Amino acid sequence: MSKPKPAPLPAGTVVGGYQIIKRLAAGGFGVVYLAEDPERHLVALKEYLPSSLAERSPGELTPRVKPEKQPLYRLGLKSFFEEGRSLAQISHPSVVSVLNFLRENETVYMVMNYLQGDTLQDFIVTARDMKRDKVFRESTIRSLFDEILRGLRIVHQHKMLHLDIKPANIFITNENKAVLLDFGAAREVLSKEGNFIRPMYTPGFAAPEMYRRDGALGPWTDIYAIGACIYACMQGYPPNDAPQRLEKDRLALSLSRLRNVYSDNLIEVTEWCMSLDPLSRPQSVFSLQKELARETERRYTKLSFSERLKLQLENLKTGAKA
Amino acid sequence: MRFNTFQVSRRGRREKYEDRMGYCYTREAGLFALADGLGGHPEGEVAAQMALQTLAALFQRDAKPALEDPAAFLQDAVLIAHQQLIRYAAEKGMSDTPRTTIVACVLQGRRAFWAHCGDSRLYMVRAGKLIARTRDHSYLELQNALGRVPQDGETFNRNVLLTCLGSPGKPMIDTHGPMLLEVGDRLLLCSDGLWGTVPDDFITEQLSASPVADAVPDLVEQALRNGGPRCDNVTALAVEWEGEADADEGHTEAGISTRSLSDDGFATTIQAAAQDGRGGADELDEAEIERSVREINEAIRRANERQTGVLKKS
Numbered sequence: 001m002s003k004p005k006p007a008p009l010p011a012g013t014v015v016g017g018y019q020i021i022k023r024l025a026a027g028g029f030g031v032v033y034l035a036e037d038p039e040r041h042l043v044a045l046k047e048y049l050p051s052s053l054a055e056r057s058p059g060e061l062t063p064r065v066k067p068e069k070q071p072l073y074r075l076g077l078k079s080f081f082e083e084g085r086s087l088a089q090i091s092h093p094s095v096v097s098v099l100n101f102l103r104e105n106e107t108v109y110m111v112m113n114y115l116q117g118d119t120l121q122d123f124i125v126t127a128r129d130m131k132r133d134k135v136f137r138e139s140t141i142r143s144l145f146d147e148i149l150r151g152l153r154i155v156h157q158h159k160m161l162h163l164d165i166k167p168a169n170i171f172i173t174n175e176n177k178a179v180l181l182d183f184g185a186a187r188e189v190l191s192k193e194g195n196f197i198r199p200m201y202t203p204g205f206a207a208p209e210m211y212r213r214d215g216a217l218g219p220w221t222d223i224y225a226i227g228a229c230i231y232a233c234m235q236g237y238p239p240n241d242a243p244q245r246l247e248k249d250r251l252a253l254s255l256s257r258l259r260n261v262y263s264d265n266l267i268e269v270t271e272w273c274m275s276l277d278p279l280s281r282p283q284s285v286f287s288l289q290k291e292l293a294r295e296t297e298r299r300y301t302k303l304s305f306s307e308r309l310k311l312q313l314e315n316l317k318t319g320a321k322a
Numbered sequence: 323m324r325f326n327t328f329q330v331s332r333r334g335r336r337e338k339y340e341d342r343m344g345y346c347y348t349r350e351a352g353l354f355a356l357a358d359g360l361g362g363h364p365e366g367e368v369a370a371q372m373a374l375q376t377l378a379a380l381f382q383r384d385a386k387p388a389l390e391d392p393a394a395f396l397q398d399a400v401l402i403a404h405q406q407l408i409r410y411a412a413e414k415g416m417s418d419t420p421r422t423t424i425v426a427c428v429l430q431g432r433r434a435f436w437a438h439c440g441d442s443r444l445y446m447v448r449a450g451k452l453i454a455r456t457r458d459h460s461y462l463e464l465q466n467a468l469g470r471v472p473q474d475g476e477t478f479n480r481n482v483l484l485t486c487l488g489s490p491g492k493p494m495i496d497t498h499g500p501m502l503l504e505v506g507d508r509l510l511l512c513s514d515g516l517w518g519t520v521p522d523d524f525i526t527e528q529l530s531a532s533p534v535a536d537a538v539p540d541l542v543e544q545a546l547r548n549g550g551p552r553c554d555n556v557t558a559l560a561v562e563w564e565g566e567a568d569a570d571e572g573h574t575e576a577g578i579s580t581r582s583l584s585d586d587g588f589a590t591t592i593q594a595a596a597q598d599g600r601g602g603a604d605e606l607d608e609a610e611i612e613r614s615v616r617e618i619n620e621a622i623r624r625a626n627e628r629q630t631g632v633l634k635k636s
Contacts, residue, residue, distance in 0.1 A: 081614045088621035101618040108615060 006049050006056035006063055009033065013061070015109055016102040018045055026051070029080065034114060042114040043099060048080045048107050061105045077108065084110050086160045094151025095180050096171075117174045119181075120144075120229070121167035128236035135236045138262050142292055145230060147178040149292070152226070153285040155180070156219050163217065165225035166205040167232055204228055204238030208276055211242060220278045223288060227273025227281075234258050234270070245276060253314060256307060263298035265291075323429065324564040325352060326577035328534040329591075330542045334515060334553035340366035340422075341513050341557035342374050346590030348387035349583040353377065355426040355592070356559055358442050358513040360486060369407055369420035369488050376403040377426055378592040387585055392428040393497050396437035400424055400487070400495045404439075407488035421488035425456060425511050428499075432566055434509065435499030440486040443517055445510040446501065450530040452522060454501065459484045459494055503563045508534060515556035516541060519548035534560040539613060 008023045008031045009015070018035040021042075025032045030049040037043055049056070053073045054063040065073045087098040087110075100111035127135045136144075148170060155162055162169075164182060171179045207224035209215030231239045235258065245251060251274060255267050269291050275281045282288040303311065333339040340359030345352060357373045359366025380399045381389075389395045403424065411419040423440025436444050441458035457463055461482040485494040508529050517525065520541060528537045528544075538560045545556045564577050583589065 077611070081618065084618040085614075085621060088618050088625060091625045098618075098622055100622065101615050103611065103615045108611070 004055075005051045006054050007058040007060070009047070009061065010059070015045065015047075016100075016104045018043060018102075018109075018111060020045065029076065035111075037111075044112040044114045046110040046112060048077060048109070050076050054107075063105070063107055080108060080110070082160075084108075086155075086158050087112075090154050090158055092151050092154045094147050094178055095155060096182075115171050115173050115179055115181075117172050119168050120170040120172060120178075120233070123172060124167055124232055124236060134234075134261055136233050138266055138298070141230060141233050141262075141266065144172075144178055144233070145226065145292060146289065148180060149226070149285050149289045151178075151180045152222060153289070156222070156285055161217055161219070162222050162225075163210070164202060164205075165222055165229060166202045166238075167229055168202075170229065203241035204232075206242060207278065208242035208246060209278055216278070218278070219284055220281045223273050223281050223285065224275075224278075226288070227270050230266070230270045231255075231274065234262050234266070239274065242276070249276070250314075253311065256303060257311065260300045260302045264301050265294070265298060323347075323350070323352065323431070323566055323580045324577050325429065325580075326534055326562040326564060327354070327560065328538040329557075329559035330538050331557040332542055332546060332555065334546060334549055334555050335551055336553070336555055338367065339555055340370055341515070341555040342367070342370040343511070343557050343559045344374055344378065344590065344592035345559065345561075346378050346381055346588065346592055347578070347580050347583070348382075348385045348588055349580050349585060350388035351381075351385045351392070351428060351430040352561075352580065353381040353385075353426065353428050354509070354511055354559055354561055355424065356442055356511040356513060356557055357422045357424045357487075358440070358515075358555070358557070360421040360423070360483075360488075363418050363421045363488070364416060365420040366422065368410070369422035372406055372410060372420075373400075373403040373422050373424050373487055374592050376406050377424075378590055381428075382588050382590070385588075387583070387587070388430055389428060392430050392433070392435040393437075393499055396426055396428060396435055397495055397497050400426065400437050400439060401493070404487040404493050411488070419488040419490070421486045423483070423486050423513075427509055427511060427561075429503070429509075429561070429563065432503050433500035434503050434507075434563075435497065435501075436509075437495055437497040439493045439495050440483050441514050443510075443512055443514075445512070445522070445525055445529065447508045447510070447526050447529045448504060449506070450526070452526040454498070455522070456496065456498075459486075459496075505563065505565045507563045508537075508560055509563075510538075510541075510558060510560045512541075512558040513555060515549065515554035516545045516558050518554065519545045529560065534562050535609075539609065543613070543617075 008026065009020055011020055011022055013020045017038050021034045021036060023031060024034050024044065030047045033045045033047065035043050035045040049063055050073065053069045053076065054065050056063040084098055084101050087096065091097060097113050098110055099113065102109040102111065124135060152162065162180065169180065169182045171181050173179060205225045205228040207221045209217060209221055228239050235254065239251060251271065255271055258267055273281055273288065282291070327345060329343050331341050331343055338361065340361065343356040345354040347353065355374050355377050357370035359370035377399050380402060384395055407419055407421070423442040425436065425438040425442040425444050427434060427436040427444055436456070438444060438456045439459060441460045443458065444456045445452060446454040461484060464484065487493050510525065510529055525541060528541050531537065538558050542556050542558050546553050549556065
């Protein structure tokens, strides 16, 4: 009995001079369309249309918001503005850039660069299905995350957190550039006042403090997600979610499966990023970058006999494939 | 009495939002007030909020519908607000009292009165000229008043206040008035976030040049720009006095006419503390939305300018 999602604008609709071609994606905060600017350049047009607060029937342009939902709607709008404001200040090749901001149809729109390529998630799924021993090469992982971390560092410098970093939000363009997408969950760190609704999180990538109301979020929260992304790049699957880990933490065990495939250092860095205790993680992107960029000779340690035995027992119990 | 008013408050780049503002009126009198809670002491935002609420409550009690003695009212009300803060801290067993500045103005008949404590200011502008301004209770203003010129390398910290509400000693409260109003006079109440970054002559000019509904947001915008990355909360409330009588037929502007109230009527924008802890300034109205959109586009344009020549066009 969930209420119907607000209808996206149909193809052909013109919003502030941009003509919609098709819907690309829809999330909690709104809809992203592929559109053309007056000079027929492709852009991504993001419409503020929180699905839980706004209603729109097919064919209508203006969303309706029930009076009792107005305060939250406005609050969400504020954070949509924050996203626009912050992205407008950040001009970095690894962070999606904003081209324009519009007020139309009684809501607001953000015009962004349209990127051609695929998400890291698509790449992981493709690579995983090839069933090789490695999902990605270690050098690929290192250089990919080096790029992403450069962008994330700028984001943090602007007092923002991303808070929803996951492979689906990391875009690899056809020119082979990594770009951080979807700052819908981002918000200014400094605004602690008010009972802001906690941004949505993605299990597996969300740090344990994202689940708690009073959890102190910080750069370390995004760093946890980065660790989880590296994990996914090595393993092909997302790690267990934080509540599961708090109950019984199998991270070290599943990482041990990757020993001898990836270097000890990369595995250790992943584990470091994904410490359950926020204080045990790298406290800044910079310190993580330093560690990832350390190109010493990679050491690989094979599993010992007892470790292999433990792993096999674990596999028998869980039915996982080795 | 008819007046036009406009108020804007912005958090700037500060973590805390400690400015509060608002106005209330009866059929015969209007009260306009602004408070800036002090950092460095606990709960500045509570102090500012309490001070305004105290003033508004006393105004509602005493303006029936006019105040007997507006100057005395202001003096007493500000002092009571101070006592409320002391009591609040005592009741909560706090080791330090929440503190705030305050500036408040009463318009009644053709007369204006105001009082202040600390460094929140009132400006009065008539026909393009600044005709009155409060003197801050700050060390800097005191030095200026004494005609002292800073010696080599010496700078006075404008943030050091000599008095405020909530401090252990009795606060200094300056009251002024009556000042006779003329149609078109404008009064501006503002926090140091505004006057600290925007010079007096600019304030005077802006306030004279356009209706308060444009002048106030423009001034605040300018202050935020000038304030840069460490910008304080910026709060401003302006009133344009449009006369004692009702608007002539066919000449109704968007202002407020207190005549629309009954004898015991009372209207206010000073609310009890917002339950969700958000001040009124966090509510987005249409004008604010438009402004945000403009601001973001401005930021995009500036970022593009910086990039021109650096970024190769793909």
